[in-house]
Amino acid sequence: MHKSYGFRYTEDVNRHLFKLLSIGHSSVSDENYQWNGLRRGGQGIIFQWSIKGVGKLRIGKEHYTVPKGHAFVVSIPNDHEYAFDASLCDQWEFIWIRFEGFKEEWLRQDLLQTYGPVFEILPDAAPIQLLWRLYSDTAMNKLNDRFDLSLRIYEWMLSLQRCLLDGNAPTSLEIPSAYKRVAAYIQEHIADDLTLDRLAEVAQLDKYYLCKMFPHYFRITPMDYVRNRRIEKAAELLRDHGLSITNVAALCGYTSLSYFGKVFHKMVGLSPLAFRQLELSESEDYLRFLE
Known part of the structure; x- marks a missing residue:
């Protein structure tokens, strides 16, 4: 009624x-x-x-x-x-x-x-x-x-x-398998050369279509997703003082140390060295970006 x-x-x-x-x-x-x-x-x-x-x-x-x-x-x-x-x-x-x-x-x-x-x-x-x-x-x-x-x-x-x-996405939007594969591949190959062409191959989709649809499910572009996962991984690895910052950058897919430093500072607000030296509370064991 x-x-x-x-x-x-x-x-x-x-x-x-x-x-x-x-x-x-x-x-x-x-x-x-x-x-x-x-x-x-x-x-x-x-x-x-x-x-x-x-x-x-x-x-x-x-x-x-x-x-x-x-x-x-x-x-x-x-x-x-x-x-x-x-x-x-x-x-x-x-x-x-x-x-x-x-x-x-x-x-x-x-x-x-x-x-x-x-x-x-x-x-x-x-x-x-x-x-x-x-x-x-x-x-x-x-x-x-x-x-x-x-x-x-x-x-x-x-x-x-x-x-x-978000482009009017439903509340409980089911992520298609192609996009799940891309997200999983990024997580497992964070140190690799993750180009848009490579991600499109993983998804078995046209790269322009991948760029258009990926934000519907993850709210950011594929390459921004790669960047966020890399910086999260870098923040985790920087806690290991046995790794040099150069090694951390390489393990996170950055061949240029200076570029890694610029991206890290932009995302975190600190240089990789300053972040390493910062004493974080136990409740902040990992860094996560909210998309």
Whole structure:
């Protein structure tokens, strides 16, 4: 059953928290469904994702459609209007969230300027899954206090940003065997001459296609992945004071000591020698880069 839920707060919420104003799942087929951002009350951000059919959206003088699998973001108050149009489809089904809080400027500025007001999001992408979970917990009265709710909205916002930056990758994306082979080969042959041509041979893919698709699964290019694994290995080997820095560089695939030093300093913030001399805590036995 399609339902919507509105929220009221019994006292002023800390300005550093998000406030959930409404959330809902609706299906409309009446052209009376129409919302104008200058006429409705209140404020905040609205995110709405089309499940079925298509809606129309106007922002200022610009007109858009919002088809299945696409979302739009608008702020209130603002000169916008979204509505059902029977000439576009018989029924428009969607899920939405309306909230306000101290980070909403990111959605209003950074996201809209970078991606525009309408963008595609896959059904199994993290922000959609988190939105459904929040809607379900609301319907089942399973929400906790305002701090937990604010945290969940912030988690959703970060997932939206990551989803768009990563090219809209699903949450549980299965990495094809070709790309797993490349990652394993890099790890096992870190000292070898790991050219893009060689990695393409391992993957049995065209190298241009490899470069295009590899970031969908690892969030960085193949050669950046090689660099990160090499510097991680170098940081591990530098703990062995029996190895010279020249040997460490060679064991990590660097034939030029000066180039190795430049790359290491850029990635770690220290020269290889300074890193070796640094006393690290026991909790920092290995260096890892988060892609």
